[in-house]
Amino acid sequence: MEYIVRTENLSKHFGQEKAVSGLEMKIPKGEIYGFLGPNGAGKTTTIRMLLGLMKPTSGRIEIFQNDLKKERLNILKRVGSLVESPSYYPHLTAKENLEAMRKIVGMPKQRINEVLEIVRLTAAGDKKVKGFSLGMKQRLGIAASLLNNPELLILDEPTNGLDPSGIIEIRNLIKSLPSECGMTVLISSHLLSEIDQMATTVGIVTKGKMIFQDSIEAMRMFAQQSVLLKVSESDKAWRALLGRGMKAGLDNGIISLPQQSDENVAEAVRGLVEDGFSVYRVEEEKRSLEDIFLQMTREEQAG
Amino acid sequence: MMGKLLSAEFMKIKRKGIWFLTVLGPIGVVAMQMVNYGVRKEYLFRQNDDRWGYYLDNIHSFTPLAIVLGIVILTSFMSSIENETNAWKQLMALPVSKMGVYLSKFTVLSVLLLISSVLLLLFTLAFGISLDLGGEIPYAGLLKYSFYPFFAALPVLALQLWAAAVSVNQGVPITLGILGVILTYAGYALPDWLIWKWPLLMNDWEEPLINVLLGGGAGLILYAAGMIDFVRRDVK
Structure with missing residues (x-):
């Protein structure tokens, strides 16, 4: 099977604290991988390592079958991400925020309107992000992650702060990505119901260790009465x-x-x-x- | 990649008041002399036969303070762009090298300070001419007093940028900055090896060029050290 993401014995220690230890993550191509675990289980730390924002204490990360350590820039060109709370430049408008990132990833200008359309922010495109609600900021973050039309999309708790209709919209969007754009999606959450409705593969992590990793059907087997x-x-x-x-x-x-x-x-x-x-x-x-x-x-x- | 990063950086400093400060700095320095000469022009003219030289000395008495203060404020504004909503993680998750990001920040700050220096030169010249100081205009001295302080202040810039970029608590670079401004203010009484004294262009050999060369050299070393540390750290 072709794995888009594969980690070997991935560990990250902060002093004595072992945030992630011996994690073996395998994400097959075209899947929506639900990365599940309670708060503080090491989900965000793992995601930060996958993006090269943190250096692993030990272990190896392969994305698109390339070593992240050696090919970081080439890998990141094909990855879109939203990590933790949305980051933005409050003094700029939504369009300017995306423009500042578009300049770096080098996509045509038209792409900004496309991603704004996808997350339904077109009407607020010329407003300063300072005045956005949390849900709108979250949408802007998702728009930014789609900017470079990535092959791997990494979303850390993407439905945080969204209202119910927003959650459904984003959920439908994420579900459509693998079939329509050929993307592989990694989505983390502490809410199982969330993952249950989107994911095709599930990884459950707690205390920095992967305790279950298989298809969602395999997980449902456990649910038999x-x-x-x-x-x-x-x-x-x-x-x-x-x-x-x-x-x-x-x-x-x-x-x-x-x-x-x-x-x-x-x-x-x-x-x-x-x-x-x-x-x-x-x-x-x-x-x-x-x-x-x-x-x-x-x-x-x-x- | 550098070009893309720089154009993104210049876009992000919009509406931050950064351009305003860049212009305000040199205006402030010359405005001090406008007050000085406005109040006691005749007295000042009597102090020295080389009126242009004396005028430039007067201008330069505020330039070091303005440039160090400017560096502190600009670096803190600059890093606040990313620190405010912790956009470092978003920026670094793009296909950019950490070195490139650090260099682009440093470059933008240098360009802003150079623009300030050019403006200082123009304002100094314009007010000097309007004062009708007489004699030939000392262009060499004008260039020296406008650009030497910038190069002599490069180590301070490198140090402040590093402090602002790696500190989670922005109180650290601000404290360091205030300390630096005080040291520059008291520079006359301080030993030559303190980097905050260098923009005063004073040294035991009475050769301002030494400060420029020292500034460039030490600035480069401090810049490299700061960048290496920034690259080594995990993204905030």
Whole structure:
């Protein structure tokens, strides 16, 4: 598979603190890669290293199959980015802000109007950015990141400060980029629902370590329901089920049957009744991606 | 790449009051003498037979202070463009080298100060002529007093730019700047090795050119050191 971004054993330490350690990130071409993790997990530090804004303590970064250390300028020509809070020059208008960057990336002037149109800021193009709302500044940042028509777009929390309709707009924009412009997108967020609606591949990071990296479908597999049984003498009943060769868990006196077909559940219940246990409740436990995310990040903290 | 960076930098200093300050500096220096000569022209004419030379000395008594103060204010304005919303990260994520960015900032500041120097020359000449000082106009002296202070002040510029570019807290370069202005003000009483004294164009050998050469040399060294440190650091 062709990887647009690949990191090997990427680490960054600030003194004693290990912000990122041994990160192996793989982003295949044409994917929307959701980079997920709680606040302070090392997402922004990783992104800053991908853009050459920070030097890794150790490890290697390859973008477009080139070493970032050696080919930084050539790589950055093909990358667009928005890091953390939007940066802008408040005393200049939106168009002048983009013009200052356009001069450096060397695109035709027309491109400024195009990107303003994409983020729906055309009407405010001649206003000073000083008076923009946070959402408008964020849009300007996204416009700036699209200026050089990049092959890899890196967006750090791009929907921060946007209103619901703005979020939907930006989400649709991001979703359309891979198919329409052939872009690969890396998008970070601490909100799973956000990533869930856009990403095709997910990387979950916590405490500077990558704890999950696969397609969003693979992640959804974790979300399959399990059936919970509340019975009399749960301990004995659990053993009885195990004795019948069924997969079952016991937690706080409640038996759980993970990922079972209807027949298996029926069989388990029938078995329990035949063995003389009283079945009080049979209920389905639905786990959202949110639960899985929390569980994954919590496990990492415990371990 | 340098051309692109410079045209972007000149675009960013719009509406910052930077051009205004560039013009205000030399006007201020000459205006001091307008007051001086306006109040006691006859007295000043009697002080020295070489009226042009005496006039230039008077002008030069404020030039070093103006140039050091100008450097402090301009560098802090210049770095505020990026510091204000932490646009360093946005700028450096573009395909530009850090060295290029640093050099473009330094170049813009040098150009602004040179423009100030040219204006100082023109204003000094114009007011001098209007004073009817008599005798030949000492063009050599005029050039010296207009441009030597700039070159002698290059180390201060390099130092202030570095402090402003790497400090997260802008109180650091401002403090350093205020200290520098005080040192320049008190320069007469200070040893020759202090860079803040150099724009006064005074030294033990009474040869202003030494200050120019020293300024260029030390300026280059301080500039290189500052740039290397800037490149080495992670972007704020």
